[in-house]
Amino acid sequence: MICNFCHSAVVGRYTQWQEGTVSCQACQATLPACRGCGLPVRQRKVGWLKRVFSGQAKSAPVCERCNASAVRCSACDDPIVESYTQEVDGGRRFCAACSGSADQCDFCAVPVAKGAHRYSDGRRSCAVCRATAIAKLKQARPLIADARSFLTGRLQMPLRPESECEVKLVSARQLAKRLGKQFRSSPGYDHREKGLFTSNVSQRRQGDTVISETCDLAIYVETGLPRIECYGVLVHEFVHLWQFDAFPRHDVDRQLVEGLAEWARHRALMEMGATTSARRVERNDDPIYGGGFRLVRDLEGRYGYRDMVRMVTERARDGQRGR
Ligand SMILES: [Zn+2]
Ligand SMILES: [Zn+2]
Ligand SMILES: [Zn+2]
Ligand SMILES: [Zn+2]
Numbered sequence: 001m002i003c004n005f006c007h008s009a010v011v012g013r014y015t016q017w018q019e020g021t022v023s024c025q026a027c028q029a030t031l032p033a034c035r036g037c038g039l040p041v042r043q044r045k046v047g048w049l050k051r052v053f054s055g056q057a058k059s060a061p062v063c064e065r066c067n068a069s070a071v072r073c074s075a076c077d078d079p080i081v082e083s084y085t086q087e088v089d090g091g092r093r094f095c096a097a098c099s100g101s102a103d104q105c106d107f108c109a110v111p112v113a114k115g116a117h118r119y120s121d122g123r124r125s126c127a128v129c130r131a132t133a134i135a136k137l138k139q140a141r142p143l144i145a146d147a148r149s150f151l152t153g154r155l156q157m158p159l160r161p162e163s164e165c166e167v168k169l170v171s172a173r174q175l176a177k178r179l180g181k182q183f184r185s186s187p188g189y190d191h192r193e194k195g196l197f198t199s200n201v202s203q204r205r206q207g208d209t210v211i212s213e214t215c216d217l218a219i220y221v222e223t224g225l226p227r228i229e230c231y232g233v234l235v236h237e238f239v240h241l242w243q244f245d246a247f248p249r250h251d252v253d254r255q256l257v258e259g260l261a262e263w264a265r266h267r268a269l270m271e272m273g274a275t276t277s278a279r280r281v282e283r284n285d286d287p288i289y290g291g292g293f294r295l296v297r298d299l300e301g302r303y304g305y306r307d308m309v310r311m312v313t314e315r316a317r318d319g320q321r322g323r
């Protein structure tokens with residue numbers, strides 16, 4: 001009998017594996033065992049071994065058979081042969097090492113491997129988010145057009161022309177700075193605002209009368225957002241552009257302002273079939289954003305879209321608190 005690993009004649013004890021594979025005692029003792037089925041793993045395929053170890057400090061490699069049939073970890077691409085897996089909304093699975101890791105994608109919060117893409121401001125991105133990342137204004141143009149027509153058409157919120165409110169893509173660091181905050185990246189998911197609408201109004205007055213008004217309006221969106229997230233942020237910020245003319249500019253209940261913007265984002269995401277992103281809007285436990293969304297959704301459920309918008313706008317004008 002010949003050992004399938006060292007190709008020498010077997011002397012003494014041996015082990016017979018599936019499909020008639022035979023390993024001698026010496027190979028059994030020296031070769032690493034597959035962590036799926038225990039089969040000795042040949043070491044001459046150095047490249048492949050390197051890949052299965054892939055710096056994840058795994059105790060053992062996986063044989064070719066287990067490797068071919070195993071589910072791959074969505075973070076490190078290693079075969080998952082242990083029972084330990086984790087599934088998230090999108091159906092992605094993660095090996096035990098990655099599931100236990102503190103490193104998370106800063107866009108969808110799933111575990112990411114050490115080699116995941118890292119932006120210069122420290123944000124980390126999983127491969128899925130990275131695949132549709134909007135890094136340049138040119139890539140954002142169709143999304144801007146879609147977001148604007150969703151609001152003006154579907155939601156009947158007229159908007160000032162694009163030339164009066166430009167969209168700018170900025171890093172998380174620059175965006176935080178505009179909000180008077182500081183962005184510091186951590187291994188886990190970093191909670192932060194990903195969009196911002198700003199307005200600077202200067203008026204020329206004669207007594208109490210406003211003769212002319214200059215509005216300096218802009219929308220800032222974080223660069224690198226996955227396409228669908230970028231679209232959601234744009235819808236949200238364009239609602240603020242509409243509110244700039246439809247709502248009072250001072251002392252407005254923020255829950256109504258953000259709630260309506262979040263409701264529009266949620267509706268836009270649902271219509272795009274982006275349920276995972278829409279669920280994140282629903283589950284936001286922030287009282288202003290999540291609470292505002294639920295307040296507006298209740299009004300819409302009870303009175304319909306047109307009356308909901310009318311009520312939210314009136315309440316904003318009255319400066320009343322919601323409900
Ligand atoms: Zn052998
Ligand atoms: Zn195996
Ligand atoms: Zn993994
Ligand atoms: Zn991601």
Ligand SMILES: [Zn+2]
Nearest residue numbers: 236240258261
């Ligand atoms: Zn907002």
